[in-house]
Amino acid sequence: MSDRQKVLLSLAFVLQTCSAALEPSEDTEITNEPLDVLHKDLTSLCSFLYAATTKLSLALKPSSPTYSAALTPLKDLADRVSALFHCANHFRAEAHGSILVEEVVSLKNDVASSIRDLVKTFIQIDGDDSRQDSGQAGDEYMVRTAAVHAVLEKARRLSANNLLAVRKRWSEDAASLDDGFREVADMIEEAESESTDDFDDSDDGWAEIGIEKSQKMVPEELERTKQVHGILRLVQLLHRRILRDILSTSHDAPSNATLDSLSTLSHTLLSASDDLVATLYTPQDPQNVATELGSFRKLISDFQALLAKPDALETQLQRLSLETKNGSKWFDTCFVQLHKAIDALDVSLRPT
Structure with missing residues (x-):
């Protein structure tokens, strides 16, 4: 068997290994290894995969492939992808936290998928003589190689524990909440600008190209939008305070179950916030606003219940009471103000 034939067989085997790694695992693999050891093993495997890729x-450069030099890295790829699959299976939600496990599984899938795409590219190039010497083939394999490298670089930023994984997700949610807050602020600014605009109220020709000009906010809609803006501001403050005080890395972390619950609530709050903001575009439907406001209120209550849950965050809240003048009372006050603002908007939405 020639080296080229051996390489093609090895490429097919790596392809099969990557596909198997992408299959959902029915059961996690129980291990007594500490989390820091598992984390180190996973990142080390990604480093080996980077080198093998x-x-x-280099060995299978389309313009001048060296098949004999490709056999060892192909074996390394097959072995390391399989090892990565098994290592990822050692991370368990009940022991290490759901959010961390989701991050690990996402990394594993991205690695297997990107390597699979690279291997497919080499197989396709080898099977098409017209592409082997073409610039297109060179571009393809370089793009695929860069994609694998980019994914493997992510392993260096893999969260070391569930707290850090939740903080990472929390920061992403916070950025999106900020976007929603600014979106409503822009609505208010535009509406107030239009109310003082003395220019002609024509459509400026937009209708001629099939684009309808948005309706101006009536005073009731503008006031409603301002009320939502105030609610979102309070939510911003609450979200940031939880990150700073409850999810602090300088003290003992809450339990993994509590961390997972907080992260889930945060992401659901983001969706509810987006849905509420979407109801503010003109013409507003008070019934739609009321419906989304009800969902939003429930999430705020769920946050409040979790923070008040016995034992869930008792250590963190007691520490806050000792370290700061306001302590946990800040959260109590924030929830009172949030419910008051939501109630005021709810009342204004009721038919008169």
Whole structure:
């Protein structure tokens, strides 16, 4: 068997290994290894895969492939992808936290998928003689190699524990909440600008190209939008305070179950916030606003219940009471103000 034939068989085997790694695992693999050891093993495997990918791409350069030099990195890829799959299976939600496990599984899938795409590219190039010497083939394999490298670089930023994984998700949610807050602020600014605009109220020709000009806010809609803006501001403050005080890395972390619940609530709150903001575009339907406001209120109550849950965050809240003048009372006050603002908007939405 020639080296080229061996390489093609090895490529097919790596392809099969990657596809198997992408299949959902029915059961996690129980291990007594500490989390820091599992984390180190996973990141080390990604480093090995990075090196093997680089060697393979150099050996199988379409314009001048060296098949004999590709055999070792191909074996390394198959072995390391399989090892990565098993290592990822050692991370368990009940022991290490659901959010961390989701991050690990996402990394594993991205690695297997990107390597699979690279291997497919090499197989396709080899099977098409017209592409082997073409610039297109060179561009393809380089793009695929860069994609693998980019994914493997992510392993260096893999969260070391569930608290850090939740903080990462929390920061992403916070950025999106800020976007929603600014979106409503822009609505208010535009509406107030239009109310003092003395220019002609024509459509400026937009209708001629099939685009309808948005309706101006009536005073009731503008006031409603301002009320939602105030609610979102309070939510911003609450969200940031939880990150700073409850999810602090300088003290003992809450339990993984509590961390997972907080992260889930945060992401659901983001969706509810987006849905509420969407109801503010003109013409507003008070019934739609009321419906989304009801869902929003429930999530705020769920946050409040979790923070008040016995034992869930008792240590963190007691520490706050000792370290700061306001302590946990800040959260109590924030929830009172939030419910008051939501109630005021709810009353204004009722038919008169």
